[in-house]
Amino acid sequence: MSAIAPVMVSAPASRLATASPPATASDIPQPILRLIGVSKTFNGLTGTLEALQPVHLDVRAGEFVCLLGPSGCGKSTLLNLVAGLEAPTTGQVIANGKPVTGPGPDRALIFQDGALFPWLDVRGNVEFGLRQAGLSKHERRRIAQRWIDAVHLSGFERSFTHELSGGMRQRVAIARALAIDPDILLMDEPFGALDAMTRDLMHRELEGLWQTTRKTVLFVTHNVREAVALGDRVLVLAPRPGRIIAEFVIDLPRPRSLEDHGLVDQARRITAVLRESSAEGHQTFGQASGAPAFLPADALANK
Ligand SMILES: Nc1ncnc2c1ncn2[C@@H]1O[C@H](COP(=O)(O)OP(=O)(O)O)[C@@H](O)[C@H]1O
């Protein structure tokens, strides 16, 4: 039972909205990404699993949207549907006005472990997509160097991935993604394995890159404060079945610090929503299985 109504916190009037309203409907920019009733059910040996109930979502070009929720609520499934790695059971994903039928260079996916190629050095990794695109060696080198510099890895061009720290590996993954100039960056818990200080630094660097490139970002996390630190909007998901239960517009000034009062307040409100959905889940599922169906909401708050 999902009794939780969508919640809007802060002024919903977008900071991206134009000062005066557009004159005609055709002046209103189309969302760069649309999910229209997108759901996913997996069929396995033991039956079917409703990983994601129908999602309706519009994302504006240049927007930073965070998908937040505990393990198993369908965050990666949603991202994979947008990436074109999975096909929806119902509905349609539209990117740049075209239905998504598979992966494409307009959407780059970044994983928690970076998924770098261990047999290539930093430069080789960043050049990889450019090589696939058929660019000349000179062009590949020029573009790769630009992004290696942008993620502060100058001097490490010839290093192999096993020689890099976790934060440096994620920088390579970000440079590799940005080098192919996608419109949409899809990030699946990219900083989940990093220590708190490195993650804090990566937040600031990612925010800087986002502000200069104006890419559209869909960022998955189970960390409430991380979502509030980065997102223009935070969509809260709950599991079994996976669904969006609330939406928060985050209108806090940038750059944001994890210690800002406003950020902490906002995170507290979101944690309360997660806790409420968690309590519902325990009532609905906990007794049947005899095991907790959800992570405690406290585990989601970034302490
Ligand atoms: N390929 C798959 N086959 C069957 N079940 C899957 C598959 N991928 C994900 N699931 C299930 O769908 C649910 C949502 O998974 P996922 O999207 O990975 O959640 P999250 O990323 O939020 O942790 C989970 O119950 C998971 O076990």
Ligand SMILES: [Mg+2]
């Ligand atoms: Mg996941």
